[in-house]
Amino acid sequence: MERERKSRVTFYFSLALIMIGFLSGRFMIIKENRIVDGMVVDTLNALGENSFLLALLFLILGVVIIFYTKGVAINPIWITLIGVGLFIALVVFSGVAATYELLDMGSTARASVGLGFWFMIVGVLLLIQQSVKLYATNQERISLLILLSTFFILYWIYRLGWLSSISIVREVSDRWDLFSEAIIQHLQLSIASSLSGLGISIILSYAAYRKQLINRAVSIIANASQVIPTLSLLGLLMIPLGILAQQYPGLKALGISGIGFFPAYLVLTLYTLLPITSNAIAGFRSINQNVIQAAEGMGMSRRQILKHVEGPLAIPAIAVGFRTALIQTVGNGILAGLVGGGGLGTILFLGLAQSAPDLVLASALLVVMVAVLLDILMIGIENSLRKKYRGEFNRDRIKEYS
Amino acid sequence: MIELKNIHKSYGEKKAINGINLTFLEGEICIVLGPSGCGKSTMLKLINRLLVPDQGEISIHGREISSFQIDTLRRSIGYSIQGVGLFPHMTVSENIGIVPTIMKWKKDKIEDRVTELLELVGLTDHYREKYPIHLSGGEAQRVGVARSLAADPEILLMDEPFGALDPINRRRLQQEFLKIQSKLHKTVIFVTHDVGEAVRMADKLVLMKDGQIVDQGSPFSMIDKADQIITTFTGSNYAFELLEKRKISDLIHELMPLKPTTHNIAIHSKEEENQTEQEFSDEMSLKEALVAMIIKGSSELVVNASEGRYLLEFGVLAKAIRRGEYE
């Protein structure tokens, strides 16, 4: 019931977003060149006849949603499909519109999508996400399917050249080498620090679970690491690391220095400790003591208990912590751009410095896309781990006799 | 043989075991009976060294248990913990086979052992792949018992192993266990707070209260003390439960023989047949016989034994338990 009410609210909210976006009049901004003020074009003028098509799709969507929320038996998968259609139509139409607007202008002219466009896009995405929740039992697979197919359709449209007049697309495709390298760096950085964090956290959390004293120390360290803002930690580390590298050329040869990959990696790793250790400790703690005693009583050694009992039972909780840490690291990874650590942050801060909003927007969007993809992937892994180590489902339902 | 000498164990301030001396004989089922919190579980955990006594000595075959390597000691002692404690992430067959697995038995040998044990505890083979969550309380306890038997230990510590069962299934599992025991002859220390269970299964009964042994011996020898103490903590009557230990046939020499039936019942009319005395088998327990008397409102029962027909009188039944005391 609660869930239904929530999805109804979300549906109406996203319909409102789309409507506001449509009527806002800020669909596209045309500029002679990068410097001069742009000319704002509203939806009707930008899209021409296509705007009626868009309105029609929107109308159908509205009707379907209203019927659905009034209890008419409509499979919510239609909402997803219409949503995806609307999404693709929006992108294609704006691409076409941009091409027309720029027809008799110079090569320096650019057309960027405006606030109205973003409102509609956000509304549509919200709608798709909410509708998937209504029917998918394994949401991550459906989401991944939708995401990938949408991505391929968009890529295909891009290859046809229909989007090449939109400035953000042009920005990314003109500098694709830069962007692709940044994405790879970003992934490397996030994954490397999350994995290191995972290793350290597992050791820390097991030690904390076994020894009360260590537990206190670990929780202090993990919490403290979260209190200091990432940015200031990066700054704080620059000096000592720089000095270290100067004093010991050997360290420098290993890649340790005040700027670059290493400090970013170090700080990001530090930040993964809290989410992973806290989840892992909770995972270890939630193991029924009776189960552990049974294991001890049958003559299992500490290591065997860890390997056969505690480890498998804690893995699902650890995976949850790891996912949280990974997604957080992708976001925080932007800051690596500030210390020359590479990644999408480099482009974002470059865009800020050159007041090139398209660069900023493009790199931010890419960060979001990377995060969403990794998130979906991790949920999939998590679920299969949970299935493998069924304990996670069962633990609280295990009957307790005494 | 397991010997406990002057054992003391406290949890902080709380004294759980307060000076226990006990001997458990080989091949015997020793039932430890006592109210909740009297230290029964603690005593078992001291024997497999999940806990270490504050004072006193525990030895197996005359050897102090602290001198054994701990894993070896524990693997030679099957333990079914109170609350079963099955591994929730393992199937039934993985649960049962865990000790053989860590002892590095061959795979097929483990599989065979699991099959054998499932059969022993009366579970069909299709339980193999189930997870503990899909078992009823009774099935889980059977698996727990099977798991404790896996490496064929010589000693079994069983902590209220049938505690989660309804009376009917509990009784059935008790009988199955006795049948298993008659084949395996393990040294069993079996903890319970169920008087009926204790009386039915015990070779030797140990009565505990507040961390001390109140009395021990054969179930019949304990009638005086046991009845006072047990009735106060369970409400179920010890002497009455003891009646179940005896069959009518045990008393056959005390019964009054009756003339054989004239074999003309067949020509009696139906009404007359209903009036003829109802007869009882001599395989009945004395408890059932007493209940039958109460239901009939009579102090006599006609017993049909293989040697002939007899009359069981209440007076004979009432003396039966006291007589058992001296056996």
Ligand SMILES: Nc1ncnc2c1ncn2[C@@H]1O[C@H](COP(=O)(O)OP(=O)(O)O)[C@@H](O)[C@H]1O
């Ligand atoms: N781990 C423990 N910590 C503190 N007190 C305990 C612990 N385990 C048992 N006790 C206490 O010791 C006494 C004996 O417990 P136990 O051996 O479990 O009794 P039983 O099995 O006969 O019910 C009880 O009073 C119980 O509360």
Ligand SMILES: [Mg+2]
């Ligand atoms: Mg107990």
